[in-house]
Amino acid sequence: MSLLELKEVKKIYQQGKIKVPALRGVDMNVEAGEFTTIFGPSGSGKTTLLNMIGCLDTPTEGVIRLNDKKVSDLSRKALAMTRRYNIGFVFQSYNLIPVLTAYENVEFAIRLIDHASVLQIKEKVLKMLDEVGLKGLENRRPNELSGGEKQRVAIARALVKEPKLVLADEPTANLDSKNAADVIDIMRKMNKELNTTFIFSTHDPMVMKYARRLINLKDGMISADERRG
Amino acid sequence: MFSFKLGLKNLTRQKRRNVITIFVIAFAFFSYLMMDSLMNGMEEMSFDNIKNYDTGNIQVSNPEYWEDRDELLLENLIDLNQDMEEGIKSTDGVLGVSPELRFKANLNNGIDEILVRGVGILVEQYNEVFATQNYIIEGSMFAPGESKAVIGVSLAELMDLKVSDYITLLIRTKEDTFNTIEIEIAGLVRAPNPMINNGIVFLPLEVAQEALNIGNEISLLSIKTVSGDEGIITRALADSFKDKELALSAYSWKESASSVIALSAAKKGGIGAILSIVLLIGMLGIINNVILSALERTEEIGMMKALGMREWEIVFVFMVEATGIGILGGLAGCLLGYAGVSAMVKYGFSLAYIGGDGSQYGIPILDKIYGAWNVPAFSFLFILGVAIAVFSSIFPSYWAAHKDPVKAIYHR
Numbered sequence: 001m002s003l004l005e006l007k008e009v010k011k012i013y014q015q016g017k018i019k020v021p022a023l024r025g026v027d028m029n030v031e032a033g034e035f036t037t038i039f040g041p042s043g044s045g046k047t048t049l050l051n052m053i054g055c056l057d058t059p060t061e062g063v064i065r066l067n068d069k070k071v072s073d074l075s076r077k078a079l080a081m082t083r084r085y086n087i088g089f090v091f092q093s094y095n096l097i098p099v100l101t102a103y104e105n106v107e108f109a110i111r112l113i114d115h116a117s118v119l120q121i122k123e124k125v126l127k128m129l130d131e132v133g134l135k136g137l138e139n140r141r142p143n144e145l146s147g148g149e150k151q152r153v154a155i156a157r158a159l160v161k162e163p164k165l166v167l168a169d170e171p172t173a174n175l176d177s178k179n180a181a182d183v184i185d186i187m188r189k190m191n192k193e194l195n196t197t198f199i200f201s202t203h204d205p206m207v208m209k210y211a212r213r214l215i216n217l218k219d220g221m222i223s224a225d226e227r228r229g
Numbered sequence: 230m231f232s233f234k235l236g237l238k239n240l241t242r243q244k245r246r247n248v249i250t251i252f253v254i255a256f257a258f259f260s261y262l263m264m265d266s267l268m269n270g271m272e273e274m275s276f277d278n279i280k281n282y283d284t285g286n287i288q289v290s291n292p293e294y295w296e297d298r299d300e301l302l303l304e305n306l307i308d309l310n311q312d313m314e315e316g317i318k319s320t321d322g323v324l325g326v327s328p329e330l331r332f333k334a335n336l337n338n339g340i341d342e343i344l345v346r347g348v349g350i351l352v353e354q355y356n357e358v359f360a361t362q363n364y365i366i367e368g369s370m371f372a373p374g375e376s377k378a379v380i381g382v383s384l385a386e387l388m389d390l391k392v393s394d395y396i397t398l399l400i401r402t403k404e405d406t407f408n409t410i411e412i413e414i415a416g417l418v419r420a421p422n423p424m425i426n427n428g429i430v431f432l433p434l435e436v437a438q439e440a441l442n443i444g445n446e447i448s449l450l451s452i453k454t455v456s457g458d459e460g461i462i463t464r465a466l467a468d469s470f471k472d473k474e475l476a477l478s479a480y481s482w483k484e485s486a487s488s489v490i491a492l493s494a495a496k497k498g499g500i501g502a503i504l505s506i507v508l509l510i511g512m513l514g515i516i517n518n519v520i521l522s523a524l525e526r527t528e529e530i531g532m533m534k535a536l537g538m539r540e541w542e543i544v545f546v547f548m549v550e551a552t553g554i555g556i557l558g559g560l561a562g563c564l565l566g567y568a569g570v571s572a573m574v575k576y577g578f579s580l581a582y583i584g585g586d587g588s589q590y591g592i593p594i595l596d597k598i599y600g601a602w603n604v605p606a607f608s609f610l611f612i613l614g615v616a617i618a619v620f621s622s623i624f625p626s627y628w629a630a631h632k633d634p635v636k637a638i639y640h641r
Contacts, residue, residue, distance in 0.1 A: 047639070097235065112536060
């Protein structure tokens, strides 16, 4: 059984009187533990596709199943609950909360789903920050961290709640090559250790190099789907 | 609880804007508390000045005289007799009774003439009811049996009179014939009630009665009572007059002070209007703050939605922040108000700033209006302010939380 299943997913945006198709019928399955990259030129629909998969948006047509649950026609509240328990996000611009420390940014995500004791949560958060190489930087605020460190906090925030699926929209776009490589390494490590499914959208050839599955999106349709050993 | 913590931490963002909003709320609260203190002080002082220098706590007169009492007519007077006076004095709560004969007179200093109110009094009894003697600034109150007068200092200045000068009061007797009273000034009074200082001549009752040719009649009796018991004593006196079939009625000082009481009622309306403005300022400050915060944090709101936060949870974060601003503004306003009201109670507000004594505005206060503490106003305003902060943050917070997550995340 696939973790994620998309059937004939279409998304059309209405801009005034003009209908702009962003996705023209996407079919794809993603198995648990896959490390998948979606690539394609700007405007090809990568971000729209990630938003559909991430339950941030609903398709105009077609069906999306996550963990065998049809999510394409859920209510706003149900979509929020699906995101809360099943999906982690990593954004290009990190989207950390500036008034919270690295520790608190990660703690924020787990507090939403886990009602464990403060000590248990602390242990989990510190372990996750350690995993992404931020040991000793827990009390720094985002403005005291480098771009790479911020993205690591974002990754820790996405992974701390142990979601089934992590979606990363251009996660290395704002990073230099060294930091980008480190971030990808961390995600690969998590993919292996936790068997978390990762789906990226990217332009970055380095990210593509590490992917075990490459999906090429062109004009809102999958033009190639390559799996590597 | 984390949302609560986040809301509180958000208070440290945009410090300048938050401080301005807090200051605006604090200033609005401060203004209200100062105004409230001043108005209450003015009311308390006005009422005290009316009771202590003009009417006493209760006045007894013929009901028909009472109807036209401002005309100072020599009709429907009371025949002063010992039984009646003793009857009133023996009523529980009565501390003093002062018979008064009030009449119109023209005061002549040999050059000019001015219309005044003559008040014939029995000085010992008068001093039991009124505190005027404590404010004689030159000379003294005339002694019992002494045929002298006391006038207000403002009237003396106006007519260029001083102690030991003689004045002539031109009067009309009950039979409408003219008469005069030649009398020496024994003292000048500067009472806290400016109405006393501006146009009254106190003189012995028997001198006035003789000149007006009215025998032993008086206009009314002013009565001093235990403060706060006026209502009960007024009713007791009314019952007693009815039992004895006397054509008399008792009136609380409030009936003489109707214009000041009307002013006080208008004051309450004014304070209500000020309160509405204060709350509106607070509301606008909070709404403005939440909207600007939401606009600045659009991506953050998108991220919160991506994390799976529900709308009410995001609303809660913004509401905690707005409520925090309301609480800080309220606290600062109450502290400023405490300082301001303390100063107002101690030093007062000089009426010289508004061009003289309060009599020009119908307020029986001479130099300064002292503030009065109204502690419930502090707690009421604080609680109301916080409630308004919570209430006014709901809509803009909901507007922020209702943003489409995709548009919020990628709004740039």
